[in-house]
Amino acid sequence: MTHKAENNEQEGLFIRLNKHDVQSFIDLVQRQFKSKPTIEYRYKFIKERDFILIPLNRSSMDEIQNYIESNRSLKYEIVSRKVIKNPKFKYKTIEDLLKEERPEWNYKLIPKSYDIIGSIAIIEFPNLDNLSQKEKNLFKEDVAKAVVNVNKSVKSVYEKVSQVKGEYRLRNLQILFGNDDPETVHKENHAIFKLNVKKTYFTPRLVTERKRIANSNICKGELIVDMFAGVGPFSIQIAKKRDVQIYSFDINVDAYKYLKENIFLNNVEKKIFPYNINIKTLLESESQLNILLRGKINRIIMNLPEKSLEFLDVACFLMKKNGGIIHNYQFCSKPKPIELGIKKFSHTLSKYQYQIEKVIHANIVKSYSPLMDLISLDVKIIAK
Ligand SMILES: C[S@@+](CC[C@H](N)C(=O)[O-])C[C@H]1O[C@@H](n2cnc3c(N)ncnc32)[C@H](O)[C@@H]1O
CATH class of the missing domain: 3.30.300.110 (Met-10+ protein-like domains)
Incomplete structure (x- = not known):
């Protein structure tokens, strides 16, 4: 492309040093001008007989010269030469x-x-x-x-x-x-996830949140439900760290397919039980699963932020009567999304036979839009 040729035609400013002084100069620059642009590593150093020419950033030139002059630390000359691109240079952004x-x-x-x-x-x-x-x-x-x-x-x-x-x-x-x-394998917090970015939901932006939950106060032997498991990032990261049993649900058959594969890839087959059903159907039938889980669950993950509260009925149906923890995600309006999220959670919960015992943790996970934040609540609920 023409602009690359043009860059190689540019003149740049170089500091010309005896080759024995090059390392001292690099050390000095790193020590004294830590965060400033100094050496232009995107251009090649030039060798001329016993001298090395190091390309410098023009904005720091005066400061570098002043420093060397006042410390009389090096013999140098500032010269102008055509810059040559360094093909090995990697830009950071x-x-x-x-x-x-x-x-x-x-x-x-x-x-x-x-x-x-x-x-x-x-x-x-x-x-x-x-x-x-x-x-x-x-x-x-x-x-x-x-x-x-x-x-x-x-x-x-x-x-x-x-x-x-x-x-x-x-x-x-x-x-x-x-x-x-669109199929790829993603690594997160020492777990791996195979997924298809077109057919399944996955966001890397919840990496810290998943680590937080997996490291939270989960007890040995807990029964956990991941209501909206996707390809399994919450379930699998918890199962890899904790001695628990997790029932993981997703309505999307492709998410379920990858969930099963990821359970296998992460060696947690004995801890996670995947289901490809609409979690609401647990309320509708006296199925084996319904009987197995009703009133037995210690912890529920509700990662469907746009309408998680519509599923609090299922959460109350599953939760142990003597209480348990819900990890709830919601999109809530700024400027006070957490207050609003707790209010909406409490209002919806009041329709069922449970109440909030304690809000253990609340945080804004990320800004979702100019008007809304994604919030995370860890709430201990207990039967009324
Ligand atoms: C926001 S994604 C979260 C996925 C996963 N927890 C994660 O962090 O990547 C919500 C998931 O819930 C699933 N889902 C939506 N409604 C559902 C329902 N009624 N029952 C079960 N799964 C549902 C969707 O297919 C989707 O995979």
């Missing part, structure tokens, strides 16, 4: 890379974040309305290539083209770069 490769771009348009699930990156472009279709396509393609360039593990990049929707909580994805193969 897509923004850094694109600022360099595409200086003509408005980098406010570059997405600030993206998700990485196994070998797949998923990205959203909220601000491209002022670009023509052709410009949009070029922009997205270059951003996708930049994502692959800065993340060694990423092989394919998908664009989010819809919100999460429907009963299975899926979103439409469109391939931007790499193979359109």
